[in-house]
Amino acid sequence: MGTRVMAHQRGTAFVFDLDGTLIDSVYQHVLAWKAALDSEGTELSVWRIHRKIGMSGGLFANMLLRETGQVLDPDRIERLQRFHADAYRRSMGSVRPLPGAVALLSALADAGIPFAVATSGWRETASASLEIVPFDWSRVPIVTRDGVRHAKPDPDLFLAAAERLRAEARDVAVVGDSVWDMLAATRARFLGIGLLSGGYGREELETAGAYRVFEDPADMLAHLDEVGGRR
Amino acid sequence: MGTRVMAHQRGTAFVFDLDGTLIDSVYQHVLAWKAALDSEGTELSVWRIHRKIGMSGGLFANMLLRETGQVLDPDRIERLQRFHADAYRRSMGSVRPLPGAVALLSALADAGIPFAVATSGWRETASASLEIVPFDWSRVPIVTRDGVRHAKPDPDLFLAAAERLRAEARDVAVVGDSVWDMLAATRARFLGIGLLSGGYGREELETAGAYRVFEDPADMLAHLDEVGGRR
Numbered sequence: 004m005g006t007r008v009m010a011h012q013r014g015t016a017f018v019f020d021l022d023g024t025l026i027d028s029v030y031q032h033v034l035a036w037k038a039a040l041d042s043e044g045t046e047l048s049v050w051r052i053h054r055k056i057g058m059s060g061g062l063f064a065n066m067l068l069r070e071t072g073q074v075l076d077p078d079r080i081e082r083l084q085r086f087h088a089d090a091y092r093r094s095m096g097s098v099r100p101l102p103g104a105v106a107l108l109s110a111l112a113d114a115g116i117p118f119a120v121a122t123s124g125w126r127e128t129a130s131a132s133l134e135i136v137p138f139d140w141s142r143v144p145i146v147t148r149d150g151v152r153h154a155k156p157d158p159d160l161f162l163a164a165a166e167r168l169r170a171e172a173r174d175v176a177v178v179g180d181s182v183w184d185m186l187a188a189t190r191a192r193f194l195g196i197g198l199l200s201g202g203y204g205r206e207e208l209e210t211a212g213a214y215r216v217f218e219d220p221a222d223m224l225a226h227l228d229e230v231g232g233r234r
Numbered sequence: 235m236g237t238r239v240m241a242h243q244r245g246t247a248f249v250f251d252l253d254g255t256l257i258d259s260v261y262q263h264v265l266a267w268k269a270a271l272d273s274e275g276t277e278l279s280v281w282r283i284h285r286k287i288g289m290s291g292g293l294f295a296n297m298l299l300r301e302t303g304q305v306l307d308p309d310r311i312e313r314l315q316r317f318h319a320d321a322y323r324r325s326m327g328s329v330r331p332l333p334g335a336v337a338l339l340s341a342l343a344d345a346g347i348p349f350a351v352a353t354s355g356w357r358e359t360a361s362a363s364l365e366i367v368p369f370d371w372s373r374v375p376i377v378t379r380d381g382v383r384h385a386k387p388d389p390d391l392f393l394a395a396a397e398r399l400r401a402e403a404r405d406v407a408v409v410g411d412s413v414w415d416m417l418a419a420t421r422a423r424f425l426g427i428g429l430l431s432g433g434y435g436r437e438e439l440e441t442a443g444a445y446r447v448f449e450d451p452a453d454m455l456a457h458l459d460e461v462g463g464r465r
Contacts, residue, residue: 050433204435
């Protein structure tokens with residue numbers, strides 16, 4: 004018998020953002036940044052903070068500079084970040100996993116579908132956040148701000164996660180709630196799947212490159228077959 | 235000389251929403267509702283609360299019923315509303331006027347352009363909120379939840395405000411940040427002007443009927459001539 008040329012078997016590998024994607028923490032982060040900015044006498048409307056959440060601290064500082072016209076020296080940026088971290092930690096008691104987060108991750112694990120987590124947060128905060136989700140993270144690659152040169156919307160975090168999964172670009176889908184997730188996914192040549200659970204509008208995510216948008220992890224799980232989650 | 239038939243002189247009258255439109259209070263309201271729901275053991279994602287803010291308390295309770303599958307008896311709704319009011323009051327110290335709010339109202343007043351405020355909030359909370367804005371409110375009609383049968387997205391609040399202004403439907407434009415403002419404006423046959431300062435997406439407001447969307451009061455003031463604010 005002759006051999007047949009088979010199409011290379013392809014399966015999707017998922018890279019998850021953390022805040023607003025797996026845990027319901029975006030609004031607490033937003034008001035923690037607001038408190039931090041207030042403490043430095045920097046007034047910025049809360050919706051503008053919300054729209055920048057999830058990008059790297061450096062770009063966030065540049066945005067502040069641009070939108071408030073103020074000079075942010077390194078000391079001040081350091082103070083801001085510390086104040087934010089403290090304020091967020093105080094409100095962390097109210098942060099819950101998003102509906103369906105555990106069920107979605109469990110379904111992927113049970114089906115042998117590879118996935119990782121990639122967050123703009125630093126390792127310390129990310130570890131505390133992961134503990135909110137009752138899931139065995141021991142075998143899941145976790146990429147944090149510490150592990151890359153540039154955070155979102157640069158693609159480094161997602162590229163590092165894909166490398167840990169040994170996945171090729173054509174097989175990777177990023178799941179995130181913010182415009183920065185979708186832009187970083189696009190720059191990595193990955194697909195972007197948007198979730199509304201971070202409080203952004205559907206069209207904001209679509210315009211930024213999401214090829215599919217779900218409400219939250221539960222909604223994504225209910226439609227997993229639509230985005231390559233073959234079980 | 236014969237008389238000429240003149241087109242009836244028309245000028246726009248503006249009806250402003252308060253939270254998210256004149257003051258930067260939406261995210262504090264959202265997390266106050268979150269705390270209230272937590273206190274009753276009712277879990278609801280924060281973005282879902284954000285999307286319902288600004289509608290009447292009764293419809294908000296119905297939404298809770300529908301989305302959480304719980305029974306909300308009148309006592310529980312009463313407790314929820316009291317908890318929210320208390321939690322919001324505690325965070326009110328961080329609420330500021332939105333950029334350009336005072337300048338926009340002053341420009342309208344100086345130009346003799348009529349305007350009113352119509353809010354889903356009760357008089358007591360609304361009074362405290364108006365005090366945040368350094369403006370002489372004594373000659374501005376203020377319509378609150380107490381003054382009407384149904385709050386947004388029913389048109390009653392905006393209709394009452396227009397009546398106080400003696401404005402005809404064809405001359406009224408509602409300025410608001412939420413989908414409920416735009417729907418209520420449409421039902422009153424008023425125009426809707428959307429502001430992004432409540433944290434909703436531009437397309438959400440456009441889809442709900444906004445004929446023009448600005449970032450915040452400052453942005454609206456800069457483009458006032460586009461929406462009938464002839465000075």
